[in-house]
Amino acid sequence: MTLKNLCKFFLLGIFCFSNCIKAFGQVDSIQIFKNQIKDFKQQPNFTENSTQYVDLLNGLAYQLRYTAKDSINILAQKALEISGAIDYKKGELEALSNFSMFHLFKGEMEKAIDFGNKAIADIHLSQYAQTEMKVHNQLGQAYFSQQNYPLTYTHFLHALAIGERKKDDFYVFRMNMNLGTMFNLLEDFDEAHGYYASAKEAAQKLQDGSMIAMISSNLAYLYIQQDKFQEAKSLLQNSITYFKKHNDELWLAFSYGTYGQLLLKTGNYQMAKSNYTKALNSHNSLNDIKGKADVYFGLAKANYKLNDIDTSEDYAYKSLDLYKSFKLNTGLEKVYRLLYEINKQQGNIGKSLEYLEMTEKLANDISKEKNRRNLTMVNAKLNLEKEKEDLKAKSALELEQQRKYVRWALIALAILFIIVLIILSINKREKLLNKQLESQAVALNENQKELTTINRNQDRLFSIIGHDLRGPIISLKELLKFYLEDPEGKVYFEKFAPQLKEELEQVQFTMDNLLHWGKAQMNGNQINPETVQVKPELDIILQLYKNELQKKSIKLITGIKEVHTAFVDWDHFNIIFRNLISNAIKFTPNNGEIKILTEQIDDSLKIYVIDNGVGMGKEAIQNIFNDNEHFSTYGTNREKGTGLGLRLVKEMVLANNGKIQVESTLDQGSIFSVELPMKKIYT
Incomplete structure (x- = not known):
């Protein structure tokens, strides 16, 4: 695997935390979909050209995102082909979303973005809110891996807006978590705290323990950066208890590492070392390179503070190798600074100065990059705010225009009323009388046309009633009279009843047509x-x-x-x-x-x-x-x-x-x- 792909996996892993909710039940979900597909295929009238079959293929592909990524490509391709053959738009869009997810998890961000944009370009996507939110979420992750923060911000916000409009608390939680994590990593802690608070509110509405534990761990990480150690400690202890109970190694590793960071900052180095060791044990079953690098650095720092210099140096070099693998400058800078301290204490002045020089250079590069990044984010926020303001201004302008029309209409009505009064006051004039006579002539002409139409429709109605409805009703009357008055009437009634039944059914059908035709002739239908x-x-x-x-x-x-x-x-x-x-x-x-x-x-x-x-x-x-x-x-x-x-x-x-x-x-x-x-x- 190339260094570039390792870097992409690190950045993707940041948001996998918020996407792994209840991941321990995923294997069950995969088996459920497999069983449903198997049962569906065994039906006597089974055909692949079915929307239900396409939905099952897409559902299984999505569930395999953490376990068998290569299968996603095969299932999505089949779903796309069948959807095209039967013109099933939802199936096509879900398949495109799964293709985007497949390349996202492979670290092929350009392809992930291409498939995501194909889905967004389809005008039908807005009809399927779940698919639309998923596509925007995946595009946000892909753009974050490319450090394109404005587009990351835009797509995450788009998915959040849909979730709020559809009252989908799960996606509201998910996207607020992603936005909070993004700003947390960009060290915009106030912005991050706002999104985390919204995520916590959604998790509490859903009464989901795993969501609450996740948001607590992220909030604890944020509080540590702000030196709010007591709040962070309480949140982490609750989260660790929950993750241990549910055997969630991914979040347990993150929580232990975060707790270790808290203990380092508060000077409890022995306990910090213990928690970092627990985090490292959990990381042994995971493929989280960045998380393991952070744990190695934490162990190096704790051992340094405990004066175990050799052990500290060993862990420092291990973390250095991992940070180098995906070129994380912030990680490299803090390791170089620690190695400077270690070598200075060991008396290696030349080497310590070399590490100090590298530290200062990286610190300068990080500061410049942070300034550029902040400018792009400010620009993105300003653009989004401008769009909102433009929409508000447009709505206000339209409202004012409508009010203006109403005012002019009222003025026109007032003027018209005055004109009518004037005309009434001079109604003896010959010119006005002629106009009134002309108007009346026109009205009479229109009334004559309407009357002609009514008479024609009336003639047609009486013709139908007399020709097609009257006959069967008279036949029924005569047959009933014969049935009641003649001893042999019952025999004739039974003989002619089937024919009469057919005639009456035709009468009913004709009556239905007459009623609808009559309704269609009415004004305002x-x-x-x-x-x-x-x-x-x-x-x-x-x-x-x-x-x-x-x-x-x-x-x-x-x-x-x-x-x-x-x-x-x-x-x-x-x-x-x-x-x-x-x-x-x-x-x-x-x-x-x-x-x-x-x-x-x-x-x-x-x-x-x-x-x-x-x-x-x-x-x-x-x-x-x-x-x-x-x-x-x-x-x-x-x-x-x-x-x-x-x-x-x-x-x-x-x-x-x-x-x-x-x-x-x-x-x-x-x-x-x-x-x-x-x-x-x-x-």
């Missing part, structure tokens, strides 16, 4: 579009016509994809396709065939209802949607119709920003296609 899952809804409609299909032995072929949706009024959707499917059955002969198919075209969904029935000529096609024509024909088994259904279908399709087309050939069948938007159309 509102539609409520929503995302409709097309396949389940069409399946329900087809179930309603199961008997009619069986009665005519019609073969039904469906090609409706599970993932297809339409942004449409749910009630309108049902009326549209009940009428189209009813018509297809009506005009398809016995032993015929009907197809229901869907096709995605850009951001629209096209739904086809195809039959091989009697078909229509050009004149009939021109008249079926004509409001001025009453077009009605009998079906292949003499089924009745009102001619209203298709006009109602057209009105509802257009009201939902859709299109309807028909292609038909006599004696060959008809193709009705309805094109609906798949998402909200902004105008």
